[in-house]
Amino acid sequence: MRSGLSRDDIQKKIHQLVDTLFRNIPSGVGSHRKDLKLSYQELDRVLEEGAQWAIKQGYGSAEDREHLEACGCIDGADQKMVSDRAKERGRAQLGTLGSGNHFVEIGYVEEVYDVKAAQKLGLEKDGVTVLVHTGSRGLGHQVCDDFIRVMLEASRRHGIELPDKQLCCAPLDSPEGKQYLAAMASAANFAFANRQLISHWTRESFEQVFKVGPKFLQLEVVYDVCHNIAKIEAHDVQGEKKKVCVHRKGATRAFPPGHPELPFDYREIGQPVLIPGDMGRYSYVLLGTEKAYQETFGSTCHGAGRLMSRHEAKRKAQGKSISKELESKGIIVRGASRETLDEEIPEAYKDVSDVVQVVHGAGISKKVVRLKPIGVLKG
Amino acid sequence: MNEHIRFIDHTADVGVIISGQSLPELFQHAARSFFSVLTEVDQIQGNEAHKFSLEAPNLEELLVSWLNEFLFLFETQELLFSRFDIKNLNPNGLEATVWGEKYTPEKHLIKRIIKAVTFHKLAITEKNGQWQTQIIYDL
Numbered sequence: 001m002r003s004g005l006s007r008d009d010i011q012k013k014i015h016q017l018v019d020t021l022f023r024n025i026p027s028g029v030g031s032h033r034k035d036l037k038l039s040y041q042e043l044d045r046v047l048e049e050g051a052q053w054a055i056k057q058g059y060g061s062a063e064d065r066e067h068l069e070a071c072g073c074i075d076g077a078d079q080k081m082v083s084d085r086a087k088e089r090g091r092a093q094l095g096t097l098g099s100g101n102h103f104v105e106i107g108y109v110e111e112v113y114d115v116k117a118a119q120k121l122g123l124e125k126d127g128v129t130v131l132v133h134t135g136s137r138g139l140g141h142q143v144c145d146d147f148i149r150v151m152l153e154a155s156r157r158h159g160i161e162l163p164d165k166q167l168c169c170a171p172l173d174s175p176e177g178k179q180y181l182a183a184m185a186s187a188a189n190f191a192f193a194n195r196q197l198i199s200h201w202t203r204e205s206f207e208q209v210f211k212v213g214p215k216f217l218q219l220e221v222v223y224d225v226c227h228n229i230a231k232i233e234a235h236d237v238q239g240e241k242k243k244v245c246v247h248r249k250g251a252t253r254a255f256p257p258g259h260p261e262l263p264f265d266y267r268e269i270g271q272p273v274l275i276p277g278d279m280g281r282y283s284y285v286l287l288g289t290e291k292a293y294q295e296t297f298g299s300t301c302h303g304a305g306r307l308m309s310r311h312e313a314k315r316k317a318q319g320k321s322i323s324k325e326l327e328s329k330g331i332i333v334r335g336a337s338r339e340t341l342d343e344e345i346p347e348a349y350k351d352v353s354d355v356v357q358v359v360h361g362a363g364i365s366k367k368v369v370r371l372k373p374i375g376v377l378k379g
Numbered sequence: 380m381n382e383h384i385r386f387i388d389h390t391a392d393v394g395v396i397i398s399g400q401s402l403p404e405l406f407q408h409a410a411r412s413f414f415s416v417l418t419e420v421d422q423i424q425g426n427e428a429h430k431f432s433l434e435a436p437n438l439e440e441l442l443v444s445w446l447n448e449f450l451f452l453f454e455t456q457e458l459l460f461s462r463f464d465i466k467n468l469n470p471n472g473l474e475a476t477v478w479g480e481k482y483t484p485e486k487h488l489i490k491r492i493i494k495a496v497t498f499h500k501l502a503i504t505e506k507n508g509q510w511q512t513q514i515i516y517d518l
Contacts, residue, residue, distance in 0.1 A: 028480060030457050030487050085424060089454050097494035136453045141495045141517075152440065165498035166441065275413050310389040310491075310518065325471055339490040 001199060002121070003206070005128040005220030007108040013209050014106070014332050018375040020205040021104055022334045025198055027097040027379045036095050036197070043173075046283060047079040048188030051224070054196035060221075063194065066263045069253065070361065072192040073229075077185035082139070082165070083146045086183075086363040089137025090190055095197040097335075097379040098134050101303075101344065104202060105131040105280065106375035107348030113367040117269045117287055121222050123369050130219065131283055131371070132198050133276055134169050134379070136225070140187040147180050150197045171243055181230070188229055195224055222285070223272035227252050227302045235297050246297045254300040254365045273365050275356060279333060280326055280346030280377070283371045284356045292364035300365040304352035313348035314339070326376075333376045383408040384415065392497070393516045398509060400419030402438075404512040405503070406473070415447050416516055417448055417453070418487050419439045420503040423461035432474040438503050441473065442512065446496040457482040476479070491518050 005089035010017060026032045039047070040191045046053045051072025097104065109127045110120045123129070134372050136143075155162055162168055167206060172174040230247040237244065252314065255262055255271040262271050270287040277283045292298050308316065322341045323333050333341065360364050383404075387394040395412045399405035414420045415445035431448060452458040459480030468476050475487075495517040503512045 029492070085451060089451065092455070100494070138494075141453075144495060145443075148443075149440065153497075155438065165501060168498070215518050249516060306390050311386065311388050337489060337491075339488075343491070345461075 001079070001219050002222050003128040003130070003220075004203045004216065005206075005210075007126040007128060007374075009210075010106070014375045017106065017205065017209045018377060020209050020333045021106075021202065021375075021377045023095055024208075025104060025203045025377060027335045028098075029375065031096065031230055032092055033095050033201075036302040037212035037303045038091050038094055040087060040091065041322045043087055044079040046094060046193045047082055047186035047189055048077045048322075049073055051076075051196040054193045054200070059197050059200035064199070064221045066265075067221040068192060068196075069226055069259070072189075072196065072224065074185040074188045074192075074229075076182055077183035078187050079186055081183040082143060082186045082224075084297070086139050086142035086146060086187075090137060090141045092138065093137040094194055095199065095201075096134075096137065096194075097377065099340065099379045100133045102251050102379040103131070103196065103280065104377040105133075105276070105373045107283065107371040107373040109369045110371040114287075114334055117368045120266065120269050121272060121285065121368065122220060123222070123285065125310055129222075129371050130199075130202055130277055131274065132202065134191070134198060135192055136187040136191040137194065139190050143183045143187045147163075147176075147183065150176050178284065179231075180255075180340065181244065182302050183258040184230065186228055190293075192224065192228065193339075223274065225252055225271070225274065233298070234336035236294070237251050244297070246299065248299050248302070250300045250302060250305070252302040253298055254286070254292040254296075255298045256288050256290040256293045259293070259298075272328065272368075273288065273300055275301060275303060275352060277352030278346040279344065279376045280329060280331060281352065281373075283359075283373070284352065284355065285371065286360070286365040287368055288365055289363055291362075294331070296364050300359045301355055304349040305357055306348055307350045308348040309342040310348075312374065313345050313375050314342045316347060317342035329375060331373050333378060335377045344378065381408070381411075381486040385411045387513075389515060392518055393491075394500075394513060395516070396511065396513050398511045400508065400510070402486060402510055405467050406442065406465055406468065407494070409414065409442060409446060409514060410449060410460065410477070413449050413493065413500050413516070414459060415463065416425045416491060416493055416511070416518075418459060418489055420461050422487055424460045424480050425462040425491065426480050427458075428476055429458065429460070430474075430476050431443065432472065434472040436471070439501050440499070441504060442514075443496050443498060443501070444476075450493055450496060453482070459487060465502065494518060
């Protein structure tokens, strides 16, 4: 999200803001909003309607919809393909951040590389931004667990030899393949709804701290895009237009200017790509390019990627107070356990600017702005 | 931790090598490794018994189902376990009675949340009556 606030406006209130986010956005084990009780029927609607369900319930506005991938609802979702176990795991977790590398990050635009594109996205130097990184939570993992069993059986039946069981699969047009796509789309819709709720509570947190209304804050969605998803898309394959399944794992979509799936106001510039870094350094906003469409099926990287194992990171963090160290750099962190903070130390990740430089240099996405974190809510 | 559970470095996830003198022992240590990743197992009191049975097409899938059951019980009922009795363990199923208690924030430190138990590099082997397996937990 972008905002009408500048870095100076929030600097003095950043502690209060991060504390308020921590109160409003559930992040620990078993924590969830008391004002969000979801019946199973309602959950079924979430799975088929995605962020649109949340908007209808008053979490966000109709304008948000335009800036969500697929308007926040992936086609082909069928809640009947999601098991009761998955629903049970998901029901209490809608509107929760989750653990590990999931976060809400308040930052500001530190550097602008493409002034025209930045303007189109509503991003200007020193303007305050919010990044929300979370997904389908336990529901998505349960969908995966359920279908791994189905796919292992299907792999055996189809005589597919697997180098690793985790890579089990079935043909897309088989019953198992179709069922999985419908379940995966449902999980993606859960994720859209989850981010929509968290964005809404982020806005409320800003309103509570600054005691002003949404018109003043102008916290507007720049873009919402999925990570780690397979989608059926049309691409040129050896000179022929073909319908293909693009699985973006550790990757995200980066569609070029003019693509019909882009929101109208971004058609000219291309799809925004959000690349979070580690909590101590910076994150980036890029745009998708024609080259990505031609060479990588319209895909680019989705984050910095780890450099150290969690164990190594923990060893490195030993004896240090990570939150104090970050605070001395002007970054307030809340919410995470000591263990998570240690494992998520900035040094544990590759410098995201190196990663961004590679995709920018390769032309599969181009830099627009760099964001600097000042307040982080960690799951 | 005990000599039957050895953690190994894995960039994004946590890997663990489990050994046991028998299959039920292997499964018990695997369960302990699950809760060791999550919290301090010594802090889990075995007050409440919980019974369940599982079915699977083979031993590997049974092991993953076994661990996934704990993930499910933790996420949906916030249950932590530290004692595991396994009966009728065979490649196609098991019956279990496990003892534990409900998660209490004041008592149990949650170290990390496990997102999934994976099949990545999973194999169960037996040599001279010694069972071994490797599990990668997705965090």
